[in-house]
Every structure is written in structure tokens, then in C-alpha cells.
Amino acid sequence: MEHPILFISVILEALGLPVPHGPVGHTFLEQLCAPYMTYTWLVMAFLYFVAKLTVSDLEMVPGKGQNFWEIVIGGLDNFFADNMGRKLTDEFFPMLATFGLYIAVANLIGLIPGFMSPTASLNTTLALTIIVWLSHHYIGLREHGLSYYKHFMGPMWWLVPLMLPIELISNLARLISLSIRLFGNIMAKETLLGILFMLAGAFFAPLPIMLLGVLVSLVQAMVFVLLSVVYFSQAQDHAH
Amino acid sequence: MVTIDITMVIQIINMVVLMFLLNKVLYQPVKKILKERSEKMLGMQNDVAKFQQNARLRQEEVDAKMSKASGKAKAALDAARAEAQAAGEEKMASIKAEVDEFKENQLADIKQQIGEAETNLKADLDGFANAIASKILGRAL
Numbered sequence: 016m017e018h019p020i021l022f023i024s025v026i027l028e029a030l031g032l033p034v035p036h037g038p039v040g041h042t043f044l045e046q047l048c049a050p051y052m053t054y055t056w057l058v059m060a061f062l063y064f065v066a067k068l069t070v071s072d073l074e075m076v077p078g079k080g081q082n083f084w085e086i087v088i089g090g091l092d093n094f095f096a097d098n099m100g101r102k103l104t105d106e107f108f109p110m111l112a113t114f115g116l117y118i119a120v121a122n123l124i125g126l127i128p129g130f131m132s133p134t135a136s137l138n139t140t141l142a143l144t145i146i147v148w149l150s151h152h153y154i155g156l157r158e159h160g161l162s163y164y165k166h167f168m169g170p171m172w173w174l175v176p177l178m179l180p181i182e183l184i185s186n187l188a189r190l191i192s193l194s195i196r197l198f199g200n201i202m203a204k205e206t207l208l209g210i211l212f213m214l215a216g217a218f219f220a221p222l223p224i225m226l227l228g229v230l231v232s233l234v235q236a237m238v239f240v241l242l243s244v245v246y247f248s249q250a251q252d253h254a255h
Numbered sequence: 256m257v258t259i260d261i262t263m264v265i266q267i268i269n270m271v272v273l274m275f276l277l278n279k280v281l282y283q284p285v286k287k288i289l290k291e292r293s294e295k296m297l298g299m300q301n302d303v304a305k306f307q308q309n310a311r312l313r314q315e316e317v318d319a320k321m322s323k324a325s326g327k328a329k330a331a332l333d334a335a336r337a338e339a340q341a342a343g344e345e346k347m348a349s350i351k352a353e354v355d356e357f358k359e360n361q362l363a364d365i366k367q368q369i370g371e372a373e374t375n376l377k378a379d380l381d382g383f384a385n386a387i388a389s390k391i392l393g394r395a396l
Contacts, residue, residue: 046262055266059273066281073288075295081285088285108286109278117273137257142266 022129023053051136058121058133091115099248107150107247114143115240118197122232125205126225128212134235135202137194144194147243155250166250193242200235204228 024034027048035045069080077085091112095104125132133139155163169178211221389395
């Protein structure tokens with residue numbers, strides 16, 4: 016379910032572009048004009064310009080904007096380095112930090128009337144998850160070479176027939192769990208807010224859910240990044 | 256919303272583009288300034304440690320000089336005190352010798368005067384005896 020009025024869709028429609036009225040577009044252009052795509056680009060532009068404006072003039076003694084980014088980036092860097100080592104952090108910091116910032120902002124803008132969360136679409140969350148899933152296998156193969164298969168063999172050779180299917184399924188399930196956890200939480204928030212707006216928006220009925228929505232948005236961003244860090248770290252470690 | 260289509264691939268491209276953009280405008284500059292500040296702080300800490308070491312060495316040097324000067328002053332004071340003591344004793348000895356000599360002279364004078372008085376008295380003894388006897392008898396002898 017979407018908000019009744021999404022201002023980017025209204026603008027695109029006014030420009031004569033085909034905005035899909037159902038959950039999905041049928042033509043390629045309709046798919047590109049789907050709200051989760053347009054709001055993704057909005058979030059991207061927002062992050063880019065905010066970063067550009069606040070970090071344009073870096074000084075040794077930081078101002079307010081620089082201070083905020085230093086705390087965020089310094090904090091994330093320390094957290095990643097503590098959990099998966101300095102080498103992996105230096106390599107994968109841009110990916111993980113971007114996911115954290117993008118998911119947090121994308122989740123939060125859905126709380127503003129006229130906006131929607133791009134993360135309320137499975138295409139968005141699955142795209143993020145596929146990048147993480149492929150990356151953690153890349154890390155595993157790079158660190159261990161072909162011995163990476165031992166990660167799926169269990170602790171003892173005679174347990175292999177049991178452990179191999181379990182490990183394969185659990186690894187593939189990461190694709191589903193990571194993407195659907197984020198998608199489900201945010202879509203539930205969007206749906207609930209939409210229903211409450213329609214039923215009793217004039218009486219501020221959605222307000223408590225909006226407060227919870229702030230919490231859910233930040234927690235889900237944190238959970239996604241935390242699990243990605245754990246997967247990277249496990250792929251880097253030796254098999255039992 | 257639960258449908259998966261070509262937009263998923265576009266979202267992957269979007270995310271890769273966003274990673275590169277944010278890495279360029281945000282992460283690299285902020286990490287660079289954090290690293291520079293950390294290096295500067297480390298350099299300043301090294302300077303502080305060096306200054307503290309210098310201050311400690313200076314203090315030790317000053318303490319050693321003070322201790323040496325104090326020893327010298329004590330030695331000079333002891334020497335001056337000993338010299339004054341010796342000079343005082345010498346002065347006292349000379350005064351004592353002078354006084355003794357004066358006393359000896361005075362005693363000798365007194366002895367001499369006593370001897371003279373005895374001699375005079377002895378010389379006048381007969382005259383005194385006659386005078387006393389004349390007085391007692393009431394007539395000249």
C-alpha cells in the first residue's frame with residue numbers, strides 16, 4: 016500500500032510520464048517511474064547534496080556539519096574494524112556505510128506525508144541483499160580459495176551429508192531473510208500509516224505509529240548493516 | 256510490491272553509483288581529515304613527551320647545580336666559622352697572656368712594696384718600742 020499522494024508521482028504525471036497506478040509497471044518506462052525508483056533517486060540526490068554541502072570545506076577544527084559526519088563515519092569505521100578487521104573495513108567501508116545511510120534515510124522519509132520509503136519494495140531490498148551476498152562469497156573465496164567449501168561441510172566429515180544441505184539452505188536463506196526482514200518491516204510501517212491516515216488522520220491517529228516508525232527505521236538500518244558485517248566476518252574466518 | 260523485475264538490477268546499479276559518489280564526496284574526505292587530525296595529535300603528543308623529557312632533564316640539572324652550590328656554601332660557611340673560631344681563640348689567648356703579665360707585674364710591685372714596708376717597719380722597730388715603753392712608763396728610757 017502506498018500513500019494516497021506521492022508528490023514525485025504527481026509531478027511525473029503532470030509531465031506526461033507514465034506512473035504506474037498498480038503495484039508494478041508494465042512497460043520499462045512505467046517501471047522506471049514507479050515510486051520506489053523515483054524516491055530512491057530522491058534519497059540518492061539528498062545524500063549526495065547534503066554530503067557535498069556539509070563536507071565541502073573541511074577544517075582541522077570541525078564545524079557542525081563536519082562534526083556530524085565525523086562522528087557517523089568515525090563511529091562506523093571503528094565498529095566495522097572491531098568486528099571484521101582493518102583490512103576488510105578499508106575495502107568494504109563505502110559499501111556498508113552507504114547501505115546504512117541509504118536504508119536509514121529511505122526508511123525515514125516514508126514517515127513524511129507525500130513521500131514513500133523505497134525500502135518498502137522487495138526490488139530495492141533484494142538489490143541490497145544480492146550485493147551483500149555476492150560480496151561475502153567473494154571475501155570467502157579470496158581469503159580461503161577453494162578451501163572455502165569447508166565452510167559448508169560442518170565440523171566432522173561424517174556429518175557432511177547432514178550439514179551440507181543445511182549449510183547451503185541457510186546460506187541461500189540469507190538472501191531471503193535479509194531482504195524480506197527489511198522489506199516486511201518497512202512495508203508494514205507504510206501500510207499501517209496509510210490505513211491510520213485514511214481512518215483518522217485528522218485526529219493524529221498515526222502519530223504513535225510514526226514515533227515507532229522512527230525507531231523501526233533506524234533499527235532496521237542497523238540490523239541490515241550489522242548482519243552484513245557478521246556475514247563478511249564469518250566468510251573471512253576459518254571454517255571449524 | 257512483492258514482484259521482482261528489472262528494477263532490481265537498476266537498484267543494484269543505483270547502489271553502486273551511490274557508493275562511488277558518497278565515497279568520493281563524503282567518506283574519503285572525512286576519513287582523510289580524521290587521519291590527518293590523528294597524525295597531528297600523535298605528533299603533538301610526541302612533542303609534549305619530548306618537552307616533558309627536556310623539562311625533567313633541566314630540573315635534574317638545576318637540582319644537581321643547586322645541590323653542588325649548597326655543598327659549596329656549606330663548606331665556605333664551615334671554613335669561615337672555623338677561621339673565626341681560631342681567630343677568636345688566638346685573640347683570647349693574647350688577651351689572657353697580657354692580663355697574666357699585668358697581674359704578675361702588679362703582684363711583684365705589691366710584694367716589693369710589702370718588702371719595703373717590712374724593711375721600714377723593722378728599721379723603725381727600736382724607735383717604736385722605745386716610744387711605746389716611754390708611754391707605758393710615762394718617762395723617757
